[in-house]
Amino acid sequence: MSTAVVLPALGESVTEGTVTRWLKQVGDTVQADEGLLEISTDKVDTEIPSPVSGVIEEILVAEDETVEVGALLARIGDGSGAASGGDAPAAEAPAADEAPAQEAQSTAAPAENEVEASQASDQAQAPTPAASGDATDVVLPELGESVTEGTVTRWLKQVGDDVAVDEALLEISTDKVDTEIPSPVAGTLQEILADEDETVEVGAVLARIGSGAPAAAAPAAEGPAAEAPAPAAEAPAPAAEAPAAAAEAPAPAAEAPAAAQQAPAAEAAAPAPAAPAAEAPASADSDSLYVTPLVRRLASQQGIDLSTVTGTGVGGRIRKEDVLKAAESKSQAPAAAAAAPAPAPLEVSPLRGTTQKMSRLRKVVAERAVASMQQTAQLTTFVEVDVTKLAAFRNAKKDEFNQKTGAKLSFLPFFTLAAAEALQAFPIINSTVDGDSIVYPASENISIAVDTERGLLTPVVRDAGTKNIAQLAQEIADLAARTRDNKLKPDELAGGTFTVTNTGSRGALFDTPLVFLPQSAILGTGVVFKRPGVVTVDGVDAIAVRSYVYLAISYDHRTIDGADAARFLGAIKTRLESAEFTANLGI
Structure with missing residues (x-):
């Protein structure tokens, strides 16, 4: 039985890697933890070790090829797979030099053998049905x-x-x-x-x-080929054209052997030998335009046509930074061209009038919410913050910030930084209850609430108290994107000591957020809005247009008093209203 070698997770924000060099080849014997290949990413170059001892039976990723985390790189077994895999090319080589009839027969034989193996496997009811060689x-x-x-x-x-x-x-x-x-x-x-x-x-x-049809469909393809072997032998030209077509289109190289084997059978079944060869370039064209699901969804959200975007990744692949740059260019178009039509009426949901079973995630959230309300004594304290200076500072720095970091400068990183600093001064807000003890963590691991199609998830920004605005903005954006695209690792959802939920992202002024155990508090940030406010200029009160935000902290009254919550919110209010973040920008 062979063991799969997959590309492991190489960091919180690393989603892909490029194979720079294979240290071992097919047929080589390797030991557990011995280096197999070298991988290069945007952040690190490293070796991928063998998970087991054995013989390399198959290498599935070529050098200079870029693959996603979790992709299959190779297979390691007892050597039986390598022997059979290594014999195939040797048998095909002399066939290419022999007569066309012999070439057709040699290419048809493997297909027939695979069909017979599949039938025998089905009759024996083996737990692992046979698959084609590729x-x-x-x-x-x-x-x-x-x-x-x-x-x-x-x-x-x-x-x-x-x-x-x-x-x-x-x-x-x-x-x-x-x-x-x-x-x-x-x-x-x-x-x-x-x-x-x-x-x-x-x-x-x-x-x-x-690259071929499912194993169950193979016997149907065998019939015509078996009934009419002569025409396949009499027409070697299309079979000879198949390798040429494969050579012209190197991208789908893995499909070339299957195409060569299927050529004689296809000719016997129908007089259209040129069809398989014509399909190869189309496949290559579609692969060259491929983008990851994350990038495709981001482009859809931003209204970007991917065919107009030039990729800067390995091999010209379109990356999320390319989509964000295209979206920024689109947003800077003249206002007249960007005039939006009247808002469309709300669509009636197909869920209306139906009954649906709860998802696994919704069940977990429901159970945790009820447990939290039953086991804790929760209440909420609010404060109003004048963020006029902060809004002006953000507007003055957001373009430079985006150019140097590639991230948008929203209010959330400022709120998160101010909260992390306040948690260091008032650790009771960051604490957890363990029986009759209060545990004060040594770091501020802030969970960020992210709204997804599946429900609410809270990935964690670790050691938030040690990071600047640029680091927080980039990490929050990365975590939010990977959360919505199901790219998070479970460990990235665990270990939070305090939560920030930006309910203002959907226009809410404020709410009373719910504390989830084992945490003791959660900070809700409302929308930043403008209204007339009283300001004092040279000792005289005046009315002016100001920017405000409501902050709400819900907390467990078993260990946190109202005065503790008020002091915590007061520290955040003072920090935000002063807007002294120049030294914390990180650009």
């Missing part, structure tokens, strides 16, 4: 240090469906997070090995993806 296993990747298994909640693709690289295949649910598992390669979904509601361990094979 099939790639889709395995359950690591989803966090403490996560060992996951439950298949829904298959997004079915057997026979075509999938692209990084296109979502299925949804997996764990104790900590629900996420999508992407396809490591482009091809056709040939087998599904884990049913919905089935629980599987990390590293288990979930499905197989190949």
